[in-house]
Amino acid sequence: MDDGDHVRLTITERDLGTQAVITLTADLTHARLTDPPPAPAPEVLTDATPAPEAPHNPSTGLQNPPHTPSSTSDGPAAPTPKPKPSTTPQTAGAATTGPVPAPAHPLRPGGAAAARTAAGEGGEYAGRDLGYFLDMISTVVDQTLQEHGGDTEAAITVLENKAIPNGMALFEATRVGANYEHTVYPERLEFLSKKTRNGADDIWEGRHKWDNAPLMAALKAGTLDPVDVDVLDTNAAYCSALKTHLPIGALVHDPNGGFDPKRSGVYLLPKRPAWDHPHLPDPIGNRRETGPVLLDDATVRLLIRCHKLGLAGAPHIIEAWTSGASESLLEKFRRVLTAAREHAITRGDQVTEKYVKAIYAKFVSTIGESTFNRDLRRPDWMHIIRSQAFANLWYKAKRAHDHGLTIVSLRGTDELHITGDTPWRTVFTEGRLTSQMKLKNQYTLPLNRKAAH
Template sequence: MSGEQFDSVEALLEEARLTARMPEPAERLRLRQAAGLSRAQVAAAVGVGRQTVANWEDGSTDPQPPGRFKYLRLLEGLAQIHPAPAQNRTPAAETTAPGVAPAAGSAVPETAWGANGLAVQGEPAPCLRCGVATPYKATDGHSLHPGAMCQPSAATPKAAGSSTPAPAPAPVPSRPQRRAKSAARAQAETAGLIGQAVHEELERAEGDADAATKALVKRAIPDVMRLFEETRATARYTYTAYPALPDILKKPSKKESDQIWEARPNFHHPHYSLKSPGSIAVTALDVNAAYLSALKAWLPIGKLEHSTGTDGVDPKRSGVHLITPSPWHHPHLPDPLGDRDQPGPVWVTNATLRLLLRLAGPKYGLLDPPVVHESWTSGATENFLDALRKTLTAARETAIAEDDTITLEYIKAMYSKFISTMGESIHNREIMRPDWMHIIHSQAYANLWGKAYKAHQAGLDVIAMMGTDELHVTGDWRQVFPEGRGVAQMKIKHSDAKASGEYTIGTAAR
């Protein structure tokens, strides 16, 4: 055998040894969690992406070079410090041949631990359980992998003369099945994190609800970022924290804004006035959790790329666009471009452009399509933040059902601060995506415009539309919108303003 062939054989044997030593996915997850390490920490130490670590832990993929050896070394070290619970360990028995099942009733050696708290090591020899060489020792002096670092079932040979057929291997779940199971587990775990945080702060505040709420609001940003990381565990896309940005998305100074117009509305119907006496009944409505719903928006995933004309207008892309909007002439509905009185081209988000194009289409026919001059876009998905949205929505619904005002305020602080700090903010250094922030804001305004249109189509007059969540209408609004506190419901908005709750107006002088 030539030297080259010998090296190839040794390489294959080393591959087999590494595969045999690698713990099962569930054990990989257990060891990391037992050590209190985040996926990001493991990824940085091993030299892979955080999503790769998540895939290794849920079994979507197997560890591969170049990070596999470092990952295995980390797991073996963690297994010394955090051995598997006794009920989960595979019994090891004294035997003269490695990998042979122990006789019934024989003693079960344990891992030998030194005074420093680490497993005792010595000359490598075949492990009692799996036969793979290991330097770690058992209490009887034999070599033995610590914790659950070996897989005896895969290495234990069948006893000589045995006619019992080997058990059929368990069916391997498909990738969609693994992903669905992992997503369900991740959502349950993240929901538990919310309850755990509330419990911690209530204990720390000795039951003082106000103090606990203030503490939860204060920690909302790091907590929601942790939730975001956890909900991304089974995702197909990774996110770039600091992509290069075009100048239009950069603030000239701390006190100045960038060039993106979010289409924020401030509409008041010109035919009606609070100052005019009258008996027209109006109800101020509040859209529940408007920003939370707006997390379902088309967000660009990668670095924004420049294009001219309509080349950047694509249903599967998102970003910002320089457009010249067409005039808005509808007498009873707010301008979908918001409270803008300056003519000429304007940079808008993809959420605003989608709304304008939809309203220019055959279904609505409310205006002419805008002229698109140039765009900064990348490939996009509407579901990038959907797992986070669903987790927070479910927790919010539970808090409403239990009349848990502390958790409600905590959740509101998390999603609102998550959005407001994902641009250029000193309060959140983990994401710098002003394009996402603008798109989500614009999506909330577009969602509100859709509700105004629905009210108008049902015969109600839209008296006012402001911000992300305020809609004033005449008539029986309950026939149009469900009433309640859920994200798909509306409730009466009460404030110190004159136009609050249920009030009356008159016709404006013309």
């Protein structure tokens, strides 16, 4: 604090350093920081002269309105001044009018949807109520249901077909006012290109199709009594995986390799990392090819975490293709979809729930080399998001193991098969929210012994 009642506020961006230094006045009576008072006007204010409006305070955290152009990668967007309210007095006998409605648009909020979010249903993120973005979803749902006379099945079919363009429109809306302008169509790298029309590229994802071999062997040999298995299901795995470190710009080759936590991309390892824990799933899946492997950022960060936990050696990265990274590129998009999904579940609104699921699932599946999405071509993002979903399931398996449960198998991005005396509901919270797990199925092993009796 300077001069007793002034504070110097330095705004620093993690990757770009100091962006601005602002001197603020300490309002000690109300325990708040305000802008310095404006310079006095040369004329004397009278009762008929309105007082000057205080300038917009950049320290309040308010974001630019949805129609504000996004910033560039050079730094954060400049704050937009707060709209000045009308000071025109009401004349005697004049009719009182409400705010002027926004122009009609199929992806803009309006009507009953706007009234719902005006009550604060959406919560806030970065100083902006999520209601605007939630209304982009609810307005389309309401219009589609109306167009099909309330036929939910027909509405779901239409909404799922609209999920790609509408999802991209929602994503772009959540990027307005962001600190970074991400690259939409970077130069295509050979190892990120499919070798055939229906084939795959060269990136090795940590896809799970793992079984606990020692447990299965003991059950088959009869040295272990039959066990009851609970199949737990992860909710909205790809939606949660949108929170991951993504490269902002085009990937740049570094022939020296190594890992920088402030960057993200693709890494070349000379061979598959060793994994010596048969009761825990291998963090990079169960592929067994020999030779060098190309891993994406989410998988490499999982390997580094395993190293810090003392489970494996540090990944040896001999080459890297990376860009400056941010974990928040899709964060607002994720929060909007998560909130919309939770509201739909609370209201028993299956139409909105399935529409939201189609948005995040098709977003992930079409941002690679799909011909259905022309707005974004980032196969590196696709691999990182999918691998983050696999990594998230691995973390859940590790948590179950640490609490005394036995991991039976792992499948894909969402299935965790467990057994043991510890009630799984004491390890995970049961429910349908993204932070919870739900019981999907139960069975007994070995299956052949049960059938024989």
